Amino acid sequence: MLENEANPTISKSTGLPRKHFYRARAHSNPLSDSHFPVPISPSHVDFSLHYPQFSCEVSCIKKVQFADIGCGFGGLLISLSTFFPETLMIGMELRDKVAEYVKERILALRATNPGQYQNVSVVRTNSMKYIPNYFEKGQLTKMFFLFPDPHFKEKNHRRRVISPHLLDEYAHVLEVGGIIYTITDVEELGEWMKTCLDNHPMFEALTEQELQADPAVKLLSTATEEGQKVARNGGQTFQAVYRRIALSL
DSSP states (O other): OHHHHHOTTBOTTTOSBOGGGGOOOSOOOTTSOOOSOOOSSGGGOOGGGTOGGGOSSGGGOOOOOEEEETOTTSHHHHHHHHHSTTSOEEEEESOHHHHHHHHHHHHHHHHHSTTSSTTEEEEEOOHHHHHHHHOOTTOEEEEEEESOOOOOSGGGGGGOSSOHHHHHHHHHHEEEEEEEEEEESOHHHHHHHHHHHHHOTTEEEOOHHHHHHOHHHHHTTTSSHHHHHHHHTTOOOEEEEEEEOOOOO
């Protein structure tokens, strides 16, 4: 407690980092050159540093299966962690202050909840450029894209995190049967993401019955700061949830 009293970035009541010390711009330019280390390949990523409780040695650590792309302040990750406690998951965030907040939040939750939240971590990176540097072919079972930057201007549509060429990369790292989850409060962007996924030969939409049975779907609009804000304001959201399929020969 004395340490928390001396550190204004930590809440005295919860022991968690105070979000307003880590505020940043809502979005960053994903095409700009940022300065952070990038692994040469997935084999050069030491995930044992992220999940020490799951590591016996680097060669036998479990593999990450969920990726939250542009994870923001980590609300979805924290919720997923308790729903899937044996599944390793990672958030990928470009903004340095926000990534640092998520890191501190996870460390604080681990400290105050022994044995929990050991399966979740975060890395600062540009997922539009470096997804193949972190994940092997067919490694992931779920990818999440929650409330991404809409990039309204047509000239900036190439910056959108769901696009035909990026779906090729996502299909590469997703296993057959793996799922992409998207949600936005911008109708035009929702239609854009749905159209991109509909037109891609390696994705098909989940049925209504499958959506109802998937616990992750229920978190899309409630687990994040953005989703909660939309709900408070009585806004509407637009989801697209698709399965990775094998190409027909």
